[in-house]
Amino acid sequence: GNSVTQMEGPVTLSEEAFLTINCTYTATGYPSLFWYVQYPGEGLQLLLKATKADDKGSNKGFEATYRKETTSFHLEKGSVQVSDSAVYFCALRSSSGSARQLTFGSGTQLTVLP
Amino acid sequence: GAVVSQHPSRVICKSGTSVKIECRSLDFQATTMFWYRQFPKQSLMLMATSNEGSKATYEQGVEKDKFLINHASLTLSTLTVTSAHPEDSSFYICSARESTEAFFGQGTRLTVV
Numbered sequence: 001g002n003s004v005t006q007m008e009g010p011v012t013l014s015e016e017a018f019l020t021i022n023c024t025y026t027a028t029g030y031p032s033l034f035w036y037v038q039y040p041g042e043g044l045q046l047l048l049k050a051t052k053a054d055d056k057g058s059n060k061g062f063e064a065t066y067r068k069e070t071t072s073f074h075l076e077k078g079s080v081q082v083s084d085s086a087v088y089f090c091a092l093r094s095s096s097g098s099a100r101q102l103t104f105g106s107g108t109q110l111t112v113l114p
Numbered sequence: 115g116a117v118v119s120q121h122p123s124r125v126i127c128k129s130g131t132s133v134k135i136e137c138r139s140l141d142f143q144a145t146t147m148f149w150y151r152q153f154p155k156q157s158l159m160l161m162a163t164s165n166e167g168s169k170a171t172y173e174q175g176v177e178k179d180k181f182l183i184n185h186a187s188l189t190l191s192t193l194t195v196t197s198a199h200p201e202d203s204s205f206y207i208c209s210a211r212e213s214t215e216a217f218f219g220q221g222t223r224l225t226v227v
Contacts, residue, residue: 044218
């Protein structure tokens with residue numbers, strides 16, 4: 001079945017530091033890949049996505065590249081801000097199946113210190 | 115983007131009582147909604163797929179008589195945890211899809227004492 005393995009947290013960085021949160025997946029076919037962010041007290045929000053190999057998703061300074069050869073979709077940001085403190089979830093959606101629901105990683109808590 | 119509202123955000127209940135959690139799509143219609151459960155430091159696990167006007171589809175291992183799902187309209191799905199026990203304490207999140215994107219509620223922290 002499908003699965004997502006995500007870097008365990010919590011991750012604590014200073015403002016303007018470089019961020020990488022690793023994510024690898026197992027899936028049949030050609031899944032779509034997503035990063036979601038959950039700010040305190042709020043629901044999950046789509047941060048970025050990629051639907052095919054070598055696609056790069058980007059949003060708010062965050063980037064992730066769909067690497068089929070390494071089955072990875074690592075999240076990166078060159079310079080984090082305090083406002084980036086949140087929980088980040090990597091997820092995939094299978095290309096087959098009737099419900100096509102999302103499969104999530106365990107989430108990574110990021111805290112950015114001023 | 116579209117908004118999914120989940121209520122309540124936190125609830126504490128006594129063992130043996132039932133708790134209802136609501137999930138509403140505020141500005142779009144959702145024929146399908148999803149209910150997830152998250153244990154501490156673990157993934158969101160899909161519990162069931164809620165279908166408007168028909169029975170929900172439960173994932174393997176999820177007790178349908180324990181977790182009652184009603185999707186009576188295109189904008190509302192409810193999850194009722196019946197005869198709650200401390201092991202039901204968890205974080206529950208709903209999701210609704212508009213077009214190709216999934217939108218999530220803010221989640222409900224359930225504590226059973």
